[in-house]
Amino acid sequence: MDYSFDFASVFRNFDPLWQGLWVTVQLTLAANIVGLTLGFGLALLVMSRWAVIRIPVMLFIEFFRCTPAIIQIVWFFYCVPMLFDVFLGSMTMGIMALGLNLAAFNAEAYRASIQAVPREQLDAGVALGLNPLQRIAYIVLPTAVRNSIPVLLTNGIGTFQQSALVAIVAVQDLMYQGKTLATLTYRPIETFTIIALIYFAVSFPVSQIVGYLERRREVLAS
Template sequence: MNYSFDFASVTNNLGPLLKGLVVTLQLTAAANLMGLTLGFILALLIMSRWSVIRLPAMLFVEFFRCTPAIVQIVWFFYCVPMLFNVFLGSMTMGILALGFNLTAFNAEAYRAAIQNVPREQLDAGIALGLNPLQRILYIILPTAFRASIPVLLTNGIVIFQQSALVAIVAVQDLMYQGKTLATETYRPIETFTIIALIYFAVSFPVTQIVGYLERRRQLLTS
């Protein structure tokens, strides 16, 4: 192998990569906000006793869980404007695609946690005179959220990694900026190695937090 590595050509042009990282983090934050909020609402709809509410919610979850994220992103960017005559910015489309994907996965995490909420807590809420909405806000939501934190964090970091897919529709995230820099410097190995390290540097601490929370929960329940 006669290839001569030159990481300086990349490290001397970190500005675009850092700008791309900011866009990636913005996408991730917005998608997680959607996923955390809508995921809980969707979980409640899935557990509804009325099939007219439950079935569409289940169909939404299964669609986003059983189709590739890249297909969902392309569909939002190209099909939504054509079918519904709705034209939004590329950043907004990226947030919607990633946010709905995360919503589906978070809904399953919330649903499992809601099913494990102790019946005694719900009975206590009824005894205190709380209406259904108050029981959801003050009993079910806090309990389910705490139990779901490890899974929610894992799903969030997965979306951070999957956000690289929006580069194919010209959102100027970290991957898009990396592809541009690799083309300009003719250094794809060095460029994508640096990009991989950036993704790792952000993801690894979160995975360690998830592991810590899992171990702590096991200790508390043992």
């Protein structure tokens, strides 16, 4: 292969990548806030005894879990303004699309953790005179969050990686800035290699934390 690598040309123009990374981090954090809070609510609703509540929520979750994230992002950016006459900023649309997608996956993680809450704890809450909302706040929520932390972290870092998809709708995230820089410098190999390493540098420590938490939980369970 007759190709001369020149990573210096990318490092000389690194500022746009830092700006793009900051946008990616903002997208990821905001989407995770939506996914963590809304996901728990969806988990409670999908476990409702009333089918009129349970079935629509179940369909919502399955839609976001069973369709590609890229389709969801494109739909939000192009279809929502046309159908509902709602025009929001590109960042807001990106957060909505990624946040709802994450909420659907987190809902399943929460649901499994909620079902694993020992019945004795709920009975103890009833014996103490706690109403249903208090039992959710003081018994179900802490236990469900604690048990599902590894899955929630895995889903969160997955959202960080999926955020690269918003580049197709001109959100100036890390991937978008990388594409622009690769075009300007004519160094796509070097540029996208560095971008991949940036994603890896952020994702790998979190994956190690997830592994540690899972091993710790197994030790405590045994």
